[in-house]
Amino acid sequence: xxxxxxxxxxxxxxxxxxxxxxxxxxxxxxxxxxxxxxxxxxxxxxxxxxxxxxxxxxxxxxxxxxxxxxxxxxxxxxxxxxxxxxxxxxxxxxxxxxxxxxxxxxxxxxxxxxxxxxxxxxxxxxxxxxxxxxxxxxxxxxxxxxxxxxxxxxxxxxxxxxxxxxxxxxxxxxxxxxxxxxxxxxxxxxxxxxxxxxxxxxxxxxxxxxxxxxxxxxxxxxxxxxxxxxxxxxxxxxxxxxxxxxxxxxxxxxxxxxxxxxxxxxxxxxxxxxxxxxxxxxxxxxx
Numbered sequence: 500x501x502x503x504x505x506x507x508x509x510x511x512x513x514x515x516x517x518x519x520x521x522x523x524x525x526x527x528x529x530x531x532x533x534x535x536x537x538x539x540x541x542x543x544x545x546x547x548x549x550x551x552x553x554x555x556x557x558x559x560x561x562x563x564x565x566x567x568x569x570x571x572x573x574x575x576x577x578x579x580x581x582x583x584x585x586x587x588x589x590x591x592x593x594x595x596x597x598x599x600x601x602x603x604x605x606x607x608x609x610x611x612x613x614x615x616x617x618x619x620x621x622x623x624x625x626x627x628x629x630x631x632x633x634x635x636x637x638x639x640x641x642x643x644x645x646x647x648x649x650x651x652x653x654x655x656x657x658x659x660x661x662x663x664x665x666x667x668x669x670x671x672x673x674x675x676x677x678x679x680x681x682x683x684x685x686x687x688x689x690x691x692x693x694x695x696x697x698x699x700x701x702x703x704x705x706x707x708x709x710x711x712x713x714x715x716x717x718x719x720x721x722x723x724x725x726x727x728x729x730x731x732x733x734x735x736x737x738x739x740x741x742x743x744x745x746x747x748x749x750x751x752x753x754x755x756x757x758x759x760x761x762x763x764x765x766x767x768x769x770x771x772x773x774x775x776x777x778x779x780x781x782x783x784x785x786x
Contacts, residue, residue, distance in 0.1 A: 504531025505568065506780060507752050509762040510542045510558075510745060515786075516565055517557035522785040524565060527761055530780055535566035536752070537587075538573065538745040540594045545627035552604045559598035566595075573751040574694040580717045580754065581691045582710055583700055597622055631741070638744040645729045649674060666734075674730040683722045684715050717754040720775040724750045727770045737766075753778045 506527050513535075515523045527533050543558045570576075571587035578585050597620040601607045610621035688706045695702065706714070725747060732739060746767055752758050756777060762768060763782040771779040 502757060504757055504759055505534050505570075505752070506531045506759050506761050507534050507536060507570075507749050508539065509749055509760070509764065509767070510539045510742070511763065512761055512782065513539055513543065513558045513561045514554065515763070515782075517554070517561040520785065523763075523782050526782065526785055527780065530761075531759065532567040533565060534568045534570050534752075535562045535591075535595065536570050536573070536749060537589070537591045538748055540591050541627065541631065542742065542745050544594055544598055544622055545624070545631040547598075547604065547607065547622075547624060549604055552607075556598055556601065559595045562595040563592075563599045570752065573748050574690075576754070577687060577751060578691045578694040580714045581688055581702075581706065582713065583691065583695060583702065585695060585700065593620075594622070596620070635741040635744050638747075639739045639741075642729065642732065642739045642743075646733050649733065671730070671734060674726060674733070678726050680715075680719075680722060681711075683725075684711060684718055687714070687718055687722070718751075720753040720778055721747075721751045723774045724770055727774055731766060731770060750775075 508527065512523060512527070524533075539562060540559070543555050543562075547555050569592045572589070572591075575585055575587045596613075596616075598607065600613055600615065601611055601620070607622050608624055610619055612618070613620050685706070688710075692702060703710075728743070728747060731737065746762070746764065749760055750771075753760060753775060759778055759780050760767070760771060761780040761782055762771070763786050765783065768779065768781050768783055772781070
């Protein structure tokens with residue numbers, strides 16, 4: 500196993516780097532290899548409009564200029580944790596290049612000729628918007644179901660905008676006491692199979708004990724962080740945010756000690772410090 504530290508930057512880090520925060524960039528580069536993820540590129544590329552176009556372009560350029568490594572999607576990593584030999588068919592680096600080199604929002608939508616590579620590039624912004632909107636709704640629904648299993652009025656209060664702190668210690672303790680790690684692991688197997696829909700891969704309907712034994716330690720950080728995230732929302736109290744989907748999914752890369760999440764988001768820093776402090780690069784002091 501290589502001892503190289505792979506630093507997974509949350510999307511806000513790329514905006515910080517684009518804005519000239521060399522302290523954050525140096526802190527990451529001193530720690531290891533700066534990795535760009537499809538999550539970063541999808542968050543930056545979706546919902547681009549006239550008001551945020553330049554900031555999004557600058558963030559994409561920060562990826563192109565400073566990323567040491569472009570990772571496959573977290574769904575591919577998940578499938579590999581379960582032993583499936585699959586690869587990512589999307590060239591995610593090209594998405595960053597397309598946005599980083601475009602001159603205008605209309606060119607991004609209608610297409611333009613890249614002056615460097617002499618190829619035609621464009622983004623289908625409607626598809627990106629629909630993807631993000633669907634994925635977030637699915638994520639939010641899962642979050643609400645998870646919290647309501649313990650805090651039944653959470654969704655009602657979310658819809659009314661009248662959230663109240665969950666203070667009942669007996670209920671709060673259920674987030675830890677009722678947490679079933681083994682069952683959560685099995686749920687990810689079903690998700691992994693979805694990543695195989697276009698692949699000619701044979702897989703058992705249910706994972707074998709050996710498969711579970713191999714996948715479980717690689718999924719520990721991701722699943723434990725999610726459970727703490729649900730507890731945080733119920734007790735803060737707080738609403739799920741659409742960026743939480745990408746922020747949490749980044750933890751899926753943290754398969755062992757050589758994979759590090761880099762963030763300056765107070766919520767995720769607090770959760771990661773509790774769950775996986777050795778897999779955290781806390782950037783709060785560099786803001």
